[in-house]
Amino acid sequence: MAKRLPQLAILAALAAGLVPLLALVLTSGGALGFDSSIIAIVLFTLKQAALSTLLSVIPGLAAARALMHLRFSGRSLLLTLFALPMAVPAIVAVLGATALIGNSGLLPELFPLYGLPGILFVHVFFNLPMATRLFYQALTEVRPESHKLAAQLGFGPVQVFAHVEWPAMKVVVPQVAGLIFLLCAASFVVVLTLGGASSTTLEVAIYQSLRMDFDPARALALSLIQIGVSAVLTGFAQASFRQDKGFAPLRTVTPQLTPEALGARAMNVCFVALAAFVVLPLLAVIVLAGVNHLHFTSATLGALFTSLGLGLASAVIALALAWPLSKAQDATSHVISLAGLIFPPAVLATGWFLLLHKLGDSLALTLAFIIALNSLMALPYAAASLRAGQMRLAPLARLQEQLGFAGLTRFSMIELPLLRRAAAQAFLMALVMSLGDLTAITLLGSSNIVTLPTLLHAEMGHYRSADASGTALLLLILCGLLTFAAQKLGERDAQP
């Protein structure tokens, strides 16, 4: 039984991914609805993803290198703050962007909020700090001997970059870029709220063709294209899941570096400042706007409990699927754990939406589908976190085999004690993702289910900006604290 667990998890994840697709095929009668507008949608999807990636990766490289060279007292704090966007729900970031560059925002004339510029701004807010942290992490893994050798040979900054720093970062560039491209190509909430009629991505178009136009043939065509794009990109990005240390704290002790000239240092300051200005004002505006409007009405509390209930259920299922998948070392399990990325939420949700209609649209069923979709979306991250824990167990495999560990004894004596922190971390990360989710609930939900993100979305739609800013801050605090807890667990887990 225990040996079949990975296979069972694979079957469960496959069923969750393929059944809705089948429903889509059956409903459309196998017909594909292609028309010229689809080409424009594909092109816009790829264009905004490519631009988001470029605007995150190139400044990210510069900022990571600059952070390595500069020494200032807030550096460690800045790197920690750069981990925070990971915890910010998309709808909260959209609210922050509105408060910052919207018509009645602080900087209304900076660039248009709606359409491509606004979408790019929010995408870069999420991905520039992540790219910076991943590149910085790659730089900290340069062996100290390389820097000593560079100093001994009298390398200038250009040679240090060419022979020491770039080779270290180069390895992770394709993975980081692939991951960002994938996440942006499948971005739903940001494009739905900030894109206009002309700025529609595949993900949003799938939703619209079903929920607004009820055109399953068109939805199927869009879904197949989306799956194709995502599958190719996931291939690139999956390597970075192995590399990504998630919320792990980054070492800020820098090795002795070759001193740089004043001009180079001024440039470094500019790069860091640029990155900081993408990240910090948006976070600050959410906190400052919300701090006077933090409120706990019955609506807020109801939404909070619904969110927590859905989040906890999703996290439990994500963990139950991730545990056996992370244990199995084969490629199939690895790919399956990425199903939530290969089958984009809109594709899964539309399929399930159609099934839901056939099955009779009950509230319990809707909740079940929302939980299932959320756990599938969190699965890649939960599996990556657990896999990191499994890596430390691997060297002890032969010892376990020799001593004859098996079944429940193996689980309670070895796996649970050694993996409980990684498991708790995976659980918290899944919980954070589900708490902030607006994708699954928009795609599947009815007006009867109110979570914190849907409450926030409704408040924004009704221009109740005071209430919205309070709800946004509550969500930010909740997700921020849970992320912080996950980070602390990761930190302790890294120690022997």
Add this chain to the structure above:
Amino acid sequence: MLNLEQASYRFGSFSLHADFELTASSLTAVLGPSGAGKSTLLNIIAGFEPLAEGRLLIDGADVTTSPPATRPVSMVFQDNNVFPHLTLWQNAALGVATNLKLDAAQHAAVDEALSQVGLSSLAQRKPSDVSGGERQRVALARVLLRPTKVLLLDEPFAALDPGLRAAMLQLVADLTRERKLVTLLVTHQPEEIRASAGHVVFVDGGIATAPQTTAHFFASKDAAVLSYLGRPPSSRATSTSA
């Protein structure tokens, strides 16, 4: 005691053949160049690698297809011999019961084993709080607690300083004699085992040769052995081109 009968192992283009017998109360060194298959030989005996052909017998019983935990074999690895979350005492006690449910007599046996390897005072420490040598001693204590007839050591003392290495080697030699074990020790320091090991199994060119006495091995004129020991086969120059 331990018989390898026409035993063959294959993995890709790598193969290893062995056909010999080892007797109880013997300490045999496994020597040979890197990558020749010294560790593979130990893994075959422990049951971590399957044989393609031939048989493995321990005390007359055919264990060719037995899983590792059921063989009367204990292997001490180069590293990772202890679980980091358990105390040294618990790590040793795993040799008695993997669920750590021990009766009074077994409890006393674990105490006794730890005292025999000189770890009594450190029994309640975690592996991260003791030295590398002390961690390896835990593995030896566990050998005393498992029904062991064959002891396999894969460079277990490589990371220790010379004095400690000699002391550990003495401990292994004592255990081998007292428990009438068949002990196989992989090492990269042939000179060190000259005094303590009675025999040598030389692994090279896909073959683990039958054990020869240590004196005989070090006096060997075999080209492969001489090359391994870093001694030129003769004084004549071998360069053929200029």
